[in-house]
Structure formats: structure tokens, C-alpha cells
Amino acid sequence: MNAKPNQTSTSPLAPESFPRMPVIEGVALASGSCGIAKSVRSDLLLVELRAGTTVAGTFTRSLTASAPVKWSKKAVRGGQARGLIVNSGNANTYTGPAGKQAVERTVEAAADQFACRPSRVFVASTGVIGQPLPYEKIIGALPGLGRQLSPMAWDAAAKAIMTTDTFPKGATRKAKIGRVEVTLNGIAKGSGMIAPDMATMLAFAFTDAKLPATVLQALLSDAVDKSFNCITVDSDTSTSDTVLLFATGAAGNPAVEDAGDDALADFKAKLDDLLLDLAHQIVRDGEGASKFVTVAVTGAESDKSAHRIAMSIANSPLVKTAIAGADANWGRIVMAVGKAGEKAAVDRLEIFIGGHAVAKGGGPVPGYDETPVARHMKGQDIAISVDVGVGDGAATVWTCDLTHGYIDINADYRS
Amino acid sequence: MNAKPNQTSTSPLAPESFPRMPVIEGVALASGSCGIAKSVRSDLLLVELRAGTTVAGTFTRSLTASAPVKWSKKAVRGGQARGLIVNSGNANTYTGPAGKQAVERTVEAAADQFACRPSRVFVASTGVIGQPLPYEKIIGALPGLGRQLSPMAWDAAAKAIMTTDTFPKGATRKAKIGRVEVTLNGIAKGSGMIAPDMATMLAFAFTDAKLPATVLQALLSDAVDKSFNCITVDSDTSTSDTVLLFATGAAGNPAVEDAGDDALADFKAKLDDLLLDLAHQIVRDGEGASKFVTVAVTGAESDKSAHRIAMSIANSPLVKTAIAGADANWGRIVMAVGKAGEKAAVDRLEIFIGGHAVAKGGGPVPGYDETPVARHMKGQDIAISVDVGVGDGAATVWTCDLTHGYIDINADYRS
Numbered sequence: 030m031n032a033k034p035n036q037t038s039t040s041p042l043a044p045e046s047f048p049r050m051p052v053i054e055g056v057a058l059a060s061g062s063c064g065i066a067k068s069v070r071s072d073l074l075l076v077e078l079r080a081g082t083t084v085a086g087t088f089t090r091s092l093t094a095s096a097p098v099k100w101s102k103k104a105v106r107g108g109q110a111r112g113l114i115v116n117s118g119n120a121n122t123y124t125g126p127a128g129k130q131a132v133e134r135t136v137e138a139a140a141d142q143f144a145c146r147p148s149r150v151f152v153a154s155t156g157v158i159g160q161p162l163p164y165e166k167i168i169g170a171l172p173g174l175g176r177q178l179s180p181m182a183w184d185a186a187a188k189a190i191m192t193t194d195t196f197p198k199g200a201t202r203k204a205k206i207g208r209v210e211v212t213l214n215g216i217a218k219g220s221g222m223i224a225p226d227m228a229t230m231l232a233f234a235f236t237d238a239k240l241p242a243t244v245l246q247a248l249l250s251d252a253v254d255k256s257f258n259c260i261t262v263d264s265d266t267s268t269s270d271t272v273l274l275f276a277t278g279a280a281g282n283p284a285v286e287d288a289g290d291d292a293l294a295d296f297k298a299k300l301d302d303l304l305l306d307l308a309h310q311i312v313r314d315g316e317g318a319s320k321f322v323t324v325a326v327t328g329a330e331s332d333k334s335a336h337r338i339a340m341s342i343a344n345s346p347l348v349k350t351a352i353a354g355a356d357a358n359w360g361r362i363v364m365a366v367g368k369a370g371e372k373a374a375v376d377r378l379e380i381f382i383g384g385h386a387v388a389k390g391g392g393p394v395p396g397y398d399e400t401p402v403a404r405h406m407k408g409q410d411i412a413i414s415v416d417v418g419v420g421d422g423a424a425t426v427w428t429c430d431l432t433h434g435y436i437d438i439n440a441d442y443r444s
Numbered sequence: 445m446n447a448k449p450n451q452t453s454t455s456p457l458a459p460e461s462f463p464r465m466p467v468i469e470g471v472a473l474a475s476g477s478c479g480i481a482k483s484v485r486s487d488l489l490l491v492e493l494r495a496g497t498t499v500a501g502t503f504t505r506s507l508t509a510s511a512p513v514k515w516s517k518k519a520v521r522g523g524q525a526r527g528l529i530v531n532s533g534n535a536n537t538y539t540g541p542a543g544k545q546a547v548e549r550t551v552e553a554a555a556d557q558f559a560c561r562p563s564r565v566f567v568a569s570t571g572v573i574g575q576p577l578p579y580e581k582i583i584g585a586l587p588g589l590g591r592q593l594s595p596m597a598w599d600a601a602a603k604a605i606m607t608t609d610t611f612p613k614g615a616t617r618k619a620k621i622g623r624v625e626v627t628l629n630g631i632a633k634g635s636g637m638i639a640p641d642m643a644t645m646l647a648f649a650f651t652d653a654k655l656p657a658t659v660l661q662a663l664l665s666d667a668v669d670k671s672f673n674c675i676t677v678d679s680d681t682s683t684s685d686t687v688l689l690f691a692t693g694a695a696g697n698p699a700v701e702d703a704g705d706d707a708l709a710d711f712k713a714k715l716d717d718l719l720l721d722l723a724h725q726i727v728r729d730g731e732g733a734s735k736f737v738t739v740a741v742t743g744a745e746s747d748k749s750a751h752r753i754a755m756s757i758a759n760s761p762l763v764k765t766a767i768a769g770a771d772a773n774w775g776r777i778v779m780a781v782g783k784a785g786e787k788a789a790v791d792r793l794e795i796f797i798g799g800h801a802v803a804k805g806g807g808p809v810p811g812y813d814e815t816p817v818a819r820h821m822k823g824q825d826i827a828i829s830v831d832v833g834v835g836d837g838a839a840t841v842w843t844c845d846l847t848h849g850y851i852d853i854n855a856d857y858r859s
Contacts, residue, residue, distance in 0.1 A: 093782030093790055123778045125791070125807030158775025159808050263761045268782050346761070346846075347854060354855035360573025363538045367508030367683055375508055376540075392540035393574050431761075432855065436848050439762060440769035 042313035042321050042409065042429070043196040050183035050201050050214050055079035055277025056235045057178035060189035063170035065163060066118030066156070071189040073167060075174040076113040076233070077143060082277045084110035084151070085246035087253045089270035096121045096128035097152040098269055100136065104148050108242025110275050111145035113233065114152050114167065115190050117218070121154040121162040122268045131164035138168040142175050153231050153271045155192055155218065187216040190231055193438060194220045194314050200306040204238075204299035206282035207292050211238040215303050219311040220262070230257065232272045232307050238296060239278035240285060247288035248297055249274045256304040259336070259426040261343050262315035263435070272304070312427045317434025320352055322427065325414040328379075329422030334371045336424035338417060341369035349431035355406040357399055359387045366415060377418030384412065457728035457736050457824065457844070458611040465598035465616050465629050470494035470692025471650045472593035475604035478585035480578060481533030481571070488582060489604040490589040491528040491648070492558060497692045499525035499566070500661035502668045504685035511536045511543035511577075512567040513684055515551065519563050523657025525690050526560040528648065529567050529582065530605050532633070536569040536577040537683045546579035553583040557590050568646050568686045570607055570633065602631040605646055608853060609635045609729050615721040619653075619714035622707050624697035626653040628714055632722040635677070635729045645672065647687045647722050653711060654693035655700060662703035663712055664689045671719040674751070674841040676758050677730035687719070727842045732849025735767055737842065740829040743794075744837030749786045751839035753832060756784035764846035770821040772814055774802045781830060792833030799827065 057077045066072035086105040088098050104110075114135060121128045132152055140147040154162065187197035198217040203210055219230030240248075253272055285292055313321055324343045329335035342348055345365040351358040359380050366373055376391040383405025386394045405411070411430075472492045481487035501520040503513050519525075529550060536543045547567055555562040569577065602612035613632040618625055634645030655663075668687055700707055728736055739758045744750035757763055760780040766773040774795050781788055791806040798820025801809045820826070826845075 090785075091779070091782035092784075092786075092788055093778050093793075120775075123775065123790075123793075123803065123807060125805065127807065158778055159803065268779055346850070350851055350854035353851065356855070360535075360538065363508050363573055364506070364683055367506035369507075370505075371507075373507055375538075378508075378538075388538065388574065390540065392538060392542070430855075431851065433848055433851050435761070436765055436768065436846065436851060439765035440771070440845075440847065 038195065040195045040314045040318060042318055044310065047184050047187065047197055048199050048201055050199055051212055052180040053212050053214050053235050053237045053277065054279035055082060055237060056275070057180050058182040058186045059174040059177040059179065060182065060185045061170060061174055063166045065116050065166055071185065072117045073170055073174065074115040074186050074189040075171065075178070077178050078110050078112060078275055079277050079279065080111065082110045082275050083108055083240060083242040083245050084273060084275050085242060085249040086271065086273045087250055089268060091268045093123060093268050095154060095269045096124060096132045097154045098271060100132045101151045101153065101271060101273070104151055107148050109149050110151055111143045111149040112139050112151070113273065114139055114150065115231065116154050116167055117190050117192050118156040119154060119160055119162045120156045120158050120269050122158045124159065124161055127161050131162040135164050135167050138171055142171055151273055153269065155190065155231055155269055158268065183214060183216065190216065190218040192218065192220070193316060194218050196314060198307055198310040198314070200303050202299040202303045204296040206238055206285065206296050209280055209282035211236055211280040211282055211296065213299055213303050215307050217307040217311060220314045220316050230270045230311060232257065232304070234274045234303060236276045237278070237280040238276050239280060239282050240276045244285060244288045245274055245276055248293070248300055252301045252304045255301060256308040260308045260312050261340060261426065261428050262312065309427060312429050315429035316438045317432040318429030319432050320409055320411050320430040322352055322411045322413065322429060323425060324428065325425045326417065327414070327423045328416040328418045328420060330372045330420045331422040332424055333422070335422040336426065338366055338369045338371050338373065338415070339424050339426040341365045342413065342415070343426050343428035346431055349428070352406070352411055353430040353432045357382055357387065357402040357406050362413065362415065363388065366417065372419050373417035374419050379416040379418070381414045382406070382412070454610045455729045455733060457733055459725065462599050462602065462612055463614050463616055465614055466627055467595040468627050468629050468650050468652045468692065469694035470497060470652060471690070472595050473597040473601045474589040474592040474594065475597065475600045476585060476589055478531070478581045480531055480581055486600065486604040487532045488585055488589065489530040489601050490586065490593070492593050493525050493527060493690055494692050494694065495526065497525045497690050498523055498655060498657040498660050499688060499690050500657060500664040501686065501688045502665055504683060506683045508538060508683050510569060510684045511539060511547045512569045513686060515547045516566045516568065516686060516688070519566055522563050524564050525566055526558045526564040527554050527566065528688065529554055529565065530646065531569050531582055532605050532607050533571040534569060534575055534577045535571045535573050535684050537573045539574065539576055542576050546577040550579050550582050553586055557586055566688055568684065570605065570646055570684055573683065598629060598631065605631065605633040607633065607635070608731060609633050611729060613722055613725040613729070615718050617714040617718045619711040621653055621697035621700065621711050624695055626651055626695040626697055626711065628718050630718050630722050632726060634726040635731050645685045645726060647672065647719070649689045649718060651691045652693070652695040653691050654695060654697050655691045659700060659703045660689055660691055663708070663715055667716045667719045670716060671723040675723045675727050676755060676841065676843050677727065724842060727844050730844035731853045732847040733844030734847050735824055735826050735845040737767055737826045737828065737844060738840060739843065740840040741832065742829070742838045743831040743833045743835060745787045745835045746837040747839055748837070750837040751841065753781055753784045753786050753788065753830070754839050754841040756780045757828065757830070758841050758843035761846055764843070767821070767826055768845035768847045772797055772802065772817040772821050777828065777830065778803065781832065787834050788832035789834050794831040794833070796829045797821070797827070
């Protein structure tokens with residue numbers, strides 16, 4: 030149950046560098062080491078949000094959700110936020126009444142510091158499951174972090190929430206609401222849907238847009254459905270998954286009361302794009318990943334059905350190991366479609382790899398030439414698309430391959 | 445899409461030897477090489493069954509079921525069997541109209557040889573998906589095999605149906621129906637629920653008991669639910685899974701018309717035991733397996749719910765890699781319970797590893813000593829049990845660990 034050492038080498042799929050993240054008025058960040066993570070590294074993030082900041086959130090559906098998830102889930106109903114505290118190295122999951130108390134004490138200390146109600150402080154923890162959280166270390170570090178709060182410290186913030194991640198994850202977008210330009214910044218962590226001991230995927234997005242919490246929640250839920258809910262590394266659902274979106278309102282855009290308002294079209298598009306960017310970065314840092322894989326399914330009974338078929342392909346160990354071996358083994362894709370339990374016309378099934386048809390009409394493509402497909406499989410970005418021939422349902426999901434690296438990270442470190 | 449080379453070394457979990465299988469009156473077997481498998485090895489099995497043999501079967505629920513599965517599923521409705529043909533090296537799956545034709549031609553040739561209706565000949569194929577089956581090789585080999593039929597050739601039969609298996613799988617039991625002793629023999633193959641290119645799990649059981657097909661089917665379905673449906677290697681469902689049970693009737697036991705008849709109690713127990721033995725042998729030959737894992741769940745809302753929770757644990761890549769690393773990482777078991785989507789009382793959850801309590805009442809066991817648990821994890825037989833504290837539902841499933849061997853077998857052989 031020891032904390033895992035950080036991985037030493039950066040994922041081959043990592044972006045070239047961390048993006049330049051602009052200031053978002055009303056957001057200040059500070060991070061540092063409070064001694065929860067076993068290795069000496071930054072493991073605590075504190076964010077102060079100006080009064081009037083609205084908030085929306087989506088959380089893991091796991092039955093064994095962590096104590097911080099339970100707190101934040103409740104707090105988000107208030108729609109208002111003044112602070113966010115995130116620690117890495119300990120997930121505060123399956124820690125019983127002590128876990129709940131740890132959250133309450135932490136939140137009270139932060140509420141004192143920001144002179145706000147505890148219910149306006151959000152918390153997230155990521156790391157080992159089943160170990161008591163030494164929350165007094167967090168409380169002890171808060172005043173020092175409070176003195177270092179800065180609107181610029183995005184890169185350090187993204188680093189403080191890392192566990193088995195091999196690179197910090199950030200993204201930024203500009204959008205217009207009416208004639209007013211607003212900014213969206215996001216940071217995330219995650220290297221498996223759940224990383225090993227280290228439960229979880231976390232993402233925090235911030236904007237200076239002025240939006241009611243209800244509108245924010247509608248936009249966030251929709252964006253998460255199309256981004257984080259469409260990625261998988263290993264099919265294991267975290268106990269701590271948390272996505273929070275904070276809007277400080279500093280941009281002074283025209284008032285919007287409804288998520289369907291046309292004035293939000295650009296903001297919505299950019300929010301979707303921001304979260305998808307972060308979600309893709311998590312896949313690109315998937316444990317042991319050597320290839321980034323896009324699985325698109327069309328022709329399904331419904332979008333939901335298409336999503337399930339795509340996930341059946343993306344989660345199949347046999348498909349994922351074939352990709353790791355650069356093997357254009359489409360028979361395994363047929364198998365994964367077959368086991369999905371969704372409607373599909375086997376005789377009209379079409380499978381494309383890298384845009385090349387490999388199977389059609391219930392059998393291999395006549396005169397199939399594997400050469401261009403084999404070439405595609407050797408690349409870093411793999412595209413699989415499948416049409417199941419029964420309707421208009423479509424979905425796209427993203428995953429990575431299953432390699433020796435995954436076994437190394439998850440089995441070998443203690444043996 | 446090449447056929448995979450056979451694994452060179454035998455699984456460390458293999459039984460010491462193939463069992464001594466007695467003759468079953470009315471069953472004669474022959475096997476040999478017909479050239480479908482790429483390597484020169486036995487790849488064809490022919491079984492002749494005496495007239496009057498009854499049959500029952502269970503098959504994959506995959507939507508992309510193979511052509512032989514479709515044939516046998518239909519033929520089993522007739523309840524009568526005279527022959528069985530099994531080839532390895534090619535699954536005859538996703539092969540379109542040509543695949544159906546290949547089955548029909550093969551069956552017709554065997555029906556001529558046995559002077560029976562084609563509908564009394566059963567077929568199964570295991571191997572590569574999506575390649576036309578060169579059925580003329582099978583037809584060409586049938587007369588030769590017909591001349592070699594022997595009631596003793598069980599070991600060779602078990603070898604002829606292997607693909608990535610590292611050892612032949614057989615089991616035998618004696619049972620009493622009334623005062624008459626009957627024999628049960630079974631052979632199986634499978635090294636993943638689906639092995640790589642090599643789709644599948646196959647099992648064939650034979651008895652000299654005299655039982656109507658309807659009774660046989662009821663007994664078989666029940667036994668399969670408790671054995672083959674309770675094992676998982678990699679969560680990938682085969683397109684060719686087939687279990688067939690043949691009863692020649694030669695033993696001359698008293699007539700039984702109902703599967704619930706008390707006279708069948710012993711037979712039923714031995715059949716259950718035989719199939720469980722074969723199912724366990726498949727797990728023991730799981731691709732890359734180094735540990736045999738029993739996952740028992742109690743206290744669930746229903747047996748079905750317990751089964752789903754047990755499978756969520758047994759299929760979790762993080763649980764399976766922890767076991768491979770001999771890591772008593774019970775936090776991952778908590779995670780797998782949480783993601784199962786079934787009712788569980790998190791605050792009453794109890795987890796035992798090797799009989800030692802590790803978690804209880806929503807947190808770690810007070811004063812938890814990892815020493816005996818760590819010792820258990822280093823062994824070859826791992827026992828995990830979980831009580832979820834809501835009802836009387838119980839289920840046990842069996843799996844193996846997830847090791848570098850699995851990646852080697854499934855990713856590396858072509859790269």
C-alpha cells in the first residue's frame with residue numbers, strides 16, 4: 030500500500046510543453062509540499078476565488094466515492110465557491126468517519142482563512158486508498174500558501190495535483206459572450222481512469238465569465254459527457270473522479286440566464302474544446318501508453334448504443350494489446366463488437382483502420398491489402414472506425430494501448 | 445492475422461499430468477493434422493457417437509458468433525448426435541456465406557461417413573477470426589480419421605483442439621444413477637476466455653448415461669452457469685464458446701424423465717464437478733497466468749448481484765496486476781466493488797485476503813498486520829473474499845493474474 034514512485038520518463042505522447050496560461054481575474058493559486066506524498070514533491074494546491082464565483086461539478090458515480098467527493102458533491106448544490114484545496118498522495122477514500130472529519134477540519138481551516146462559509150470551500154484528494162489522511166499537515170501548510178497566492182501559478186498548480194502522471198496537464202481557450210471576451214483555463218491530472226494506488230482523474234476549469242451556477246452546471250455536464258466520459262485507459266473507474274468549473278464573473282459579460290441561450294454558443298464550444306483537450310492529455314499520459322487511439326462508431330441504434338460499442342472496443346485487452354503490437358488484427362474488433370450486447374447488423378458491419386476498409390459485409394474486404402493498414406498501425410495516432418449498420422447513432426471515444434509499461438507500473442513496483 | 449505460434453513453456457499452474465480417462469461405451473475418437481494450423485501439429489478431431497446418443501449444448505451469446513456455433517445451436521434442438529468435428533487454427537468466424545458453406549460441406553461429408561442425417565453432426569472451430577476455412581482439408585482427412593477411431597484416444601483428442609493452450613485439458617468422474625454406475629469424461633481448450641487471434645473456449649463432455657436430451661440440457665445449463673460462466677481471463681468474450689454434452693445411453697441406467705429427479709442427484713453433482721474442473725484448468729492456462737485466483741462475494745442483494753461484483757473484481761486490470769505483483773493492495777478491491785454498479789453497504793464492507801481480514805466497517809482493520817497477507821500473496825493460489833453487507837446473495841468466480849506474459853502473447857508476437 031506504499032505510495033508509488035513517480036514515473037521517471039515522460040510519456041512519448043506528451044505535448045511539447047505546458048501551455049501559456051493567461052491570468053483569470055478572481056483566481057489566485059499557490060502550491061507546495063506539505064509532506065503527504067512519500068517523495069519530496071509538491072502535493073498541495075490552494076486556490077482562492079473571488080466572492081461571487083459560481084461553481085458547477087461532476088463526480089464519480091462509484092459507490093465507494095471518496096470523502097472529498099461526498100463533500101464537494103454536497104457543496105456544489107450551493108452554487109457558490111470561494112476556495113479549492115487539492116492534495117495528492119492520499120485519496121482519503123474508504124477511510125470511514127476519520128475521512129469525513131479530515132475533510133471537515135480542512136475545510137474549516139480554509140474557510141477561516143478566506144472568511145467564508147465552509148460550504149464554499151471545495152476539496153479533492155488523489156492518491157492511496159484506505160489510509161487515514163494526515164489533514165493536520167494540510168492545515169499547517171495553509172497559511173504559508175495563503176501568502177504565496179498568485180494569479181500566474183498555473184504550471185505549478187498542475188504539477189501539485191500529479192500522482193503517476195508523467196507531465197502536467199493544462200489548456201486554455203478564449204470565447205466571446207456577446208461582445209465580451211472571456212477566458213477559460215483548465216488543469217487536470219490522471220494517468221489511468223484510475224491510476225494504481227493513486228486513485229484518480231481530477232480536472233479543474235476556471236473562467237472569468239459571469240454565469241449563474243445552474244447554467245454553468247448544464248454546460249459542464251454536457252461537456253463532460255463528450256470529453257471525460259469518453260476516455261478510458263483501463264476500464265477501472267476511480268473513487269475520486271472530480272471535475273469542477275468555477276466562474277468568477279470578473280469579465281462582466283451580458284447576463285445569461287439559460288444554458289441554451291445563443292449568446293453562449295461560442296463559450297459552450299470553447300468549454301467543450303477545453304475539456305476535450307484535457308481529457309486527451311490524460312489518455313496521452315495513460316499508464317504505459319505508446320499509442321493514442323480514436324475509436325469512432327457509427328450506424329448504431331442510438332448514440333448511447335454507439336458509445337457502449339466504442340467502449341467495448343476501447344476496453345478490450347485483446348484490441349489494446351494488438352494495437353501495442355502494431356497488429357492490424359481486426360478480428361478482435363469484430364469480437365469486441367460482438368460482446369458489447371448492443372444491436373448491430375453483422376452482415377453490414379464495416380471496419381476501417383486509418384481510413385482503410387478492412388472488413389465489410391460480414392467478411393474481409395475482397396482483395397484486402399494490409400500494407401497501408403500495417404503502416405498506419407506503426408504510427409502513434411491510431412484511428413479505428415466501425416459502422417454497425419442499423420441506425421444513426423454515433424459516438425467517439427479515446428483510449429491508449431495496453432503495453433508492458435502498464436504491467437510495470439501496476440504490478441512490478443512492489444515485487 | 446497470422447496464426448500464433450504455440451506457447452513454448454507449460455503454464456506454472458498446470459496439473460501434474462493428463463488424467464487417465466476410461467472408455468465410454470459408444471464414444472470413439474480420432475485426431476490428426478489436416479494442415480489448417482500453421483505449425484505442423486494435430487488440428488482436427490473426429491468423434492463418432494453411437495446411434496441413440498442424446499446431446500445438450502450451451503453457446504456464446506456473442507452477436508458475432510461463428511458459423512459452427514450457429515450450426516450447432518440449431519442442431520442441438522434435435523437432441524440427437526452421431527458425430528462431432530472440431531478443428532483448431534481457424535475459427536470460421538466473420539467469414540460470411542463462405543463460412544456457412546464450409547460448415548455445411550464438412551457436416552455433409554461426416555454424415556455420409558456415419559450414414560446419418562447432417563443435423564446429427566456437431567461442429568466447432570477455434571483459431572483465427574476472419575479467414576476463410578479451407579474445409580476441403582477437413583473433408584480430405586475424414587476417411588483416414590474414420591479408420592483410426594478408438595475409444596481410448598482422449599489425450600490426443602484434447603491436444604488436437606488446443607491453440608495457445610500450454611497443456612491438454614481433461615477430467616473424468618464416476619456417478620451413480622439408481623444402482624448403475626455411469627462415467628463422465630470431458631475435454632476442453634482455452635487460454636483466454638478468448639485467446640488472441642485464436643477465438644475461444646471449447647469443452648466437450650461425454651457420458652454413457654441414458655438421459656433424454658431435455659434432461660441433459662437442463663443439467664448442462666445449470667452446470668455451465670456455475671463453472672464456465674464463472675471464469676474470466678481477460679473479460680473478452682469469445683465468438684466461438686461452445687460446451688456440448690453427449691450421452692450415449694450405453695450404461696443402461698433406469699429411465700429418468702425429469703432433471704429434478706432425485707435419482708440424478710449424484711450425476712448432477714459429478715457433472716457440476718467435472719465442468720468446474722475443466723473450467724479451472726482453463727483459468728490455470730490463462731494467457732500469462734502465474735496465479736490462480738478465487739473471488740468469493742457474499743452479502744449481496746442477490747446471487748446475480750454477487751456474481752457481477754465478483755466479476756468486477758476479477759476483471760479489474762488493477763486488481764489483476766496487483767496480484768501479479770504479490771501486492772496486498774485491497775484499495776483496488778474497494779474500487780472494483782465501487783464501480784460494479786451493484787448495491788453494497790460501504791460502511792459494512794468486509795474484505796479478506798487468504799482468510800485474513802484487511803478491511804472492515806468502511807476502513808482498514810484496526811491494528812492491521814500485513815505480514816500474513818503478504819505471505820499469502822506470494823503463493824500461487826490467491827483467495828479474495830468480500831462481504832458487501834446487504835443481503836444473502838453469494839457467488840464465486842475464478843480468474844488469473846495479469847502479467848507481462850499476457851502482453852507478450854497478445855502484443856509482441858508480430859512486432
